Amino acid sequence: DQQVKQNSPSLSVQEGRISILNCDYTNSMFDYFLWYKKYPAEGPTFLISISSIKDKNEDGRFTVFLNKSAKHLSLHIVPSQPGDSAVYFCAATSEGTYKYIFGTGTRLKVLA
Amino acid sequence: SQTIHQWPATLVQPVGSPLSLECTVEGTSNPNLYWYRQAAGRGLQLLFYSVGIGQISSEVPQNLSASRPQDRQFILSSKKLLLSDSGFYLCAWSLTGRAPDTQYFGPGTRLTVL
Numbered sequence: 001d002q003q004v005k006q007n008s009p010s011l012s013v014q015e016g017r018i019s020i021l022n023c024d025y026t027n028s029m030f031d032y033f034l035w036y037k038k039y040p041a042e043g044p045t046f047l048i049s050i051s052s053i054k055d056k057n058e059d060g061r062f063t064v065f066l067n068k069s070a071k072h073l074s075l076h077i078v079p080s081q082p083g084d085s086a087v088y089f090c091a092a093t094s095e096g097t098y099k100y101i102f103g104t105g106t107r108l109k110v111l112a
Numbered sequence: 113s114q115t116i117h118q119w120p121a122t123l124v125q126p127v128g129s130p131l132s133l134e135c136t137v138e139g140t141s142n143p144n145l146y147w148y149r150q151a152a153g154r155g156l157q158l159l160f161y162s163v164g165i166g167q168i169s170s171e172v173p174q175n176l177s178a179s180r181p182q183d184r185q186f187i188l189s190s191k192k193l194l195l196s197d198s199g200f201y202l203c204a205w206s207l208t209g210r211a212p213d214t215q216y217f218g219p220g221t222r223l224t225v226l
Contacts, residue, residue: 006155032212043118043202043217044156089156093212098144098163099171100206100215104155 003027004092006103014111019077021106023090026071030092030101035064035075038087038105047088048075080110114139118203118218125225131176131190133221135203138184143205145186146215147178150200162186163208198225 005024013019021035031052036044050057050064050073057064063076077084087105115138125131137143147159158171160178168178175194179187186203203218 034214036217041200041220041222043204043220046214046216049214091156091215093215095212097212098161098206098208099158100146101158102148102156 004103010107116218133188135186146204148202
């Protein structure tokens with residue numbers, strides 16, 4: 001049972017435009033969500049997170065939106081840069097479980 | 113600041129050989145520790161996690177095992193590797209006592225079983 005889903009395996013965006021990566025989850029107990037960026041042969045790098053008490057969190061070019069009723073979150077990157085080309089994973093966890101459930105990732109390619 | 117180390121970076125092993133991957137964390141005490149595997153073209157699969165010395169939780173039945181001999185050391189082992197054990201192994205840590213919080217990853221170990 002895939003509790004965290006990233007239904008788009010890949011996405012291509014022109015440099016300077018907005019990249020929108022989506023993530024859906026099924027477990028209503030999840031209350032903390034994270035986005036990671038991963039380059040080949042490297043460990044994932046933490047980008048941004050959001051608690052379920054919020055619906056938006058912003059950090060520079062990265063903004064995460066959470067829609068609890070739809071069990072959906074998205075990561076917006078504006079403006080997109082070629083260095084943003086990587087695989088992006090969303091993850092979810094809930095208080096007290098210590099476990100993080102990851103999606104299968106979306107490969108973002110930013111075209112110069 | 114906290115850092116996480118993994119070694120070796122790459123490993124090629126024959127089927128049936130043993131395995132030992134090591135992970136250490138610096139700059140924090142009593143972290144939660146995790147082992148993940150990323151198979152080719154797939155997401156991150158949680159293998160084991162530990163909330164304290166000697167406390168290991170297994171997520172996926174397999175021929176791998178984990179141990180935490182010291183507070184900031186996490187070891188992934190196997191007595192006999194299978195072809196299906198090939199993948200990219202990642203160690204991660206998070207703060208304990210505060211939940212939930214950010215999880216940070218090490219650089220990973222690329223394991224190829226031939």
